[in-house]
Amino acid sequence: MTRHRGRGIASVNYPIGMNLGGDPSQALVHSNPSGKFTVALSSIDLGQGMKSVTRQICAETLGVPVEDVYVDTADSDTGPHCMGSFASRGTHRVGNAVMAAAREARGVMMEAAAEELEVSAADLETDGRGNIHVKGAPHRSISTKDVAIAAQFKQGKTISGRGIFLVPLSNVDPETGEMSPATCYAHACLVAEVEVDDETGEVTMIRMDSAYELGRALNPRLVEQQLVGGAWMGVSHALYETPEPYYPDPVHGPRDFVEYIMPGPGDICPHDIAVLERPAPDGPFGAKGPGEMCANPVLPAVANAIFNAVGVRIDDLPITPEKVLRAIKAEGGARPQARR
Amino acid sequence: MAKTALQFRHNGSDVAIFVDGGTNLLVALRELIGDMTPKFGCGQGGCGTCSVLIDGELHLSCLTLAETVAGRSVETLDSLKQGPNLHPLQRAFAENFAAQCGYCTPGMLMAAKALLDRNPSPSRAEIVEAISGNICRCTGYEPIINAILAASGGRVSA
Incomplete structure (x- = not known):
């Protein structure tokens, strides 16, 4: 028995969002009498950080502290329409919608503040700490809370904003097949190193x-978390997970977490990640979004690494020990390739 | 079906409930006591998110007959509550981004607590061993291992 080391590489060019009948998301922002802001979305945070990132985007656009913004993703029945949390579209599509809504709300907030301070709204700026003051004269100031109260109880204004971001449907040109399915692409390259046991597969x-x-990584720790965790979903798809039975009858298929195999804490390995930030022209503050891309390059890289280690090309996922062993047998033994 | 009276300590308080024969501890905790912190994942011991401590020892509550905890002490994730403050393990999980969807987190925290209670400064390998009965879909385990290392005062890998 020998354990063979191999290294494989894969790169991906990843489109953000989707192109089925157009790809819109909406957001609504309004101020509460407390001077805090609520963002209403129908997009769902599954733990990937949608709430954190849209909160940051809203606070930055409004010019208020991040703790003054609450994101409500509670109900797709009553919230503004969103296509959903998938296709890595959250940060880009929803983020842009939130930015548009926050910009409109900011306009009203500055008008209301101008009325209170008896100046022109064009002469005002936010300090990011919950105050609005005259440019160059910080003592001529009013808190966003007092503006919210004045707008609601004195001026009869709603400090609110609507936002939508739409990537329209791109049709295929029947002559050339040309289309633009996405407006923005993220990229990745991953090198996987594996060890293949030629006796057990x-x-x-x-x-x-x-x-x-x-x-741009709007929240670097959340980006890192997504990339670290997502890579293991990729490994899981590459080597372990399948709803298919290994043998002909479906009753032999996996029924639970004992049979539907995923990596455990003992299966993980070091993963060194470099994040390159190249702001996207149409992204909110330049963001694209790591999303699903975190899992994608892992699968081909692992398949390539297995080829490099034992010389068998397996194009059927997951690459189970059985498939590796059968392939090695068919080749008459392991054939390690040149070390890359 | 006849019900059995069952008394045990739940997070430091005495509780008394009536259970049907065959009721598992997870159902008793969630539906009869109202402690929703142990989660139902698979109901057959494959995922670890229902983990609780019984007399300080880690157990899968979905595979434990409720009647077997009579007179014993059961601790769930809710026992980590310290008023407005986070338990050191909870803080370490938050600071190390050790949760995404959060469904495995109650079990991970209880497995970590069981480990640190008997071994306050575990090695990385001991931490991996301690959480090996718990499945996480989101994090790739690395942040969870780092969080437990941080809570024990150990050195966290980059």
């Missing part, structure tokens, strides 16, 4: 090194 992850270009 087992594949062990040794290390991963990757580089991701995903526009």
Whole structure:
């Protein structure tokens, strides 16, 4: 028995969002009498950080502290329409909608503040700490809370804003096949190193090194979390997970977490990640979004690494020990390729 | 079906409930006591999110007959509550981004607590071993291992 090391590489060019009948998202922003702001969305935060990122985008656009913004994703029945949390579209599509809504709300807020301070709205600026003051004269100031109260109880104004971001449907040109399915692309490259046991067919992850270009990372820790965790979803697809039975009858298919195999804490390996920030022209503050791309390059990189280790090309996922062993047998033994 | 009277300590308080024969501890905790912190994942011991401590030892509440905890002490994630303050393990999980969807987190925290209670400065390998009965879909485990290392005062890998 020998354990063979191999290294594989894969790169992805990843479109943000989708192109099925157009890809819109909406957002509504309004101020409460307390001077805090609520963002209403129908997009769902599954833990990927949609609430944190849209909160940051709203606060930055309004010019108020991030703790003054609450994001409500409670109900797609009553909230503004959103296509949903998928296709890595959250930060880009929803973020842009929030930005538009916050910009409109900011306009009303500045008008209301101008009326209170008896100046022109064009002469006002926010300090990002909850105050609005005359440019160059910070003592001529009013808090956003007092503006919200004045707007509601004195001026009869709603400090609110509507936002929509739409990437229209791109039709295929019947002559050339040309189309623009996405307005913005993220990129990644991942190198996987594996060890393949030629007696058991087992594949062990040794290390991963990757580089991701995903526009501006609006929340670097959330981006890192997504990339670290997502890579293991990729490994899981590459080596373990399948709803298909290994043998002909479906009753042999996996029914639970014991049979539907995923990596455990003992299966993980070091993963070194470099994040390259190249702001996207049409992204909110330049963001694209790491989303699903975090899992994608792992699968081909692992398949390539297995080829490099034992010389078998397996194009059927997941690459189970059985498939590796059968392929090695068909080749008459492991054939390690030149080390890359 | 006849019900059995069952008394045990739940997070430091005495509780008394009536259970049907065959009721598992997870159902008793969630539906009869109203403690929703242990989660139902698979109901057959495959995922670990229902983990609780019984007399300080880690158990899968979905595979534990409720009647077997009579007179014993059961601690759930709710026992980590310290008023407005986070338990050191909870703080370490937050600071190390050790949760995404959060469904595995109650079990991970209880597995970590069981480990640190008997071994305050575990090695990385001991932490991996301690949480090996718990599945996480989102994080890739690395941030969870780092959080437990941080809570134990250990050195966190970059």
